[in-house]
Amino acid sequence: DTEVTQTPKHLVMGMTNKKSLKCEQHMGHRAMYWYKQKAKKPPELMFVYSYEKLSINESVPSRFSPECPNSSLLNLHLHALQPEDSALYLCASSQVSGGRDRGRPPLHFGNGTRLTVT
Amino acid sequence: AQKVTQAQTEISVVEKEDVTLDCVYETRDTTYYLFWYKQPPSGELVFLIRRNSFDEQNEISGRYSWNFQKSTSSFNFTITASQVVDSAVYFCALSKTSGSARQLTFGSGTQLTVLP
Numbered sequence: 001d002t003e004v005t006q007t008p009k010h011l012v013m014g015m016t017n018k019k020s021l022k023c024e025q026h027m028g029h030r031a032m033y034w035y036k037q038k039a040k041k042p043p044e045l046m047f048v049y050s051y052e053k054l055s056i057n058e059s060v061p062s063r064f065s066p067e068c069p070n071s072s073l074l075n076l077h078l079h080a081l082q083p084e085d086s087a088l089y090l091c092a093s094s095q096v097s098g099g100r101d102r103g104r105p106p107l108h109f110g111n112g113t114r115l116t117v118t
Numbered sequence: 119a120q121k122v123t124q125a126q127t128e129i130s131v132v133e134k135e136d137v138t139l140d141c142v143y144e145t146r147d148t149t150y151y152l153f154w155y156k157q158p159p160s161g162e163l164v165f166l167i168r169r170n171s172f173d174e175q176n177e178i179s180g181r182y183s184w185n186f187q188k189s190t191s192s193f194n195f196t197i198t199a200s201q202v203v204d205s206a207v208y209f210c211a212l213s214k215t216s217g218s219a220r221q222l223t224f225g226s227g228t229q230l231t232v233l234p
């Protein structure tokens with residue numbers, strides 16, 4: 001079983017809906033990530049939180065709003081999405097780069113939320 | 119700029135066959151990390167291995183083995199005696215040794231299907 005838990009597993013929403021994706025990890029990792037993955041493509045980085053502060057926003061549209069309430073939780077708030085936003089949204093966590101690991105630590109991914117925007 | 123090429127889009131083998139997934143990378147850095155991740159149909163990416171560019175020793179873990187050749191910029195992954203449960207998309211990835219998560223570059227992935 002994955003140590004990063006994402007809910008819900010599937011989500012169907014209309015373009016006017018507001019919904020949230022949730023991610024939780026209890027590995028003591030202080031870096032958390034949101035990735036977007038379209039079918040038959042590699043994951044694309046969206047956001048990175050380091051020590052609960054947003055450190056990277058890869059020019060993601062404002063209809064995606066991340067939130068890191070504490071070191072174990074990561075949310076992605078969705079509002080006014082478009083059909084092209086339909087994808088698998090993956091959460092990941094890791095030790096902070098350059099910390100005790102002294103390098104690039106591996107990412108630990110959740111199972112993802114499969115989002116369909118109608 | 120970094121680049122990872124997985125030229126094999128799809129591979130299909132029969133159970134118990136050996137299969138090698140190719141990964142070729144480009145980087146101007148002298149030190150870097152290489153990774154392999156497995157993505158089964160359930161969706162999560164599972165970390166398989168991380169290799170530091172300083173360490174060119176090949177690694178074996180059960181039925182999995184990795185051949186790192188710095189001279190040819192390749193980090194190939196072999197599954198011995200493949201099983202149906204090995205069916206998944208496999209991603210090779212390259213990263214700088216430090217810096218932001220932007221520096222993690224994934225290849226396009228290889229879909230492996232193991233037939234019973």
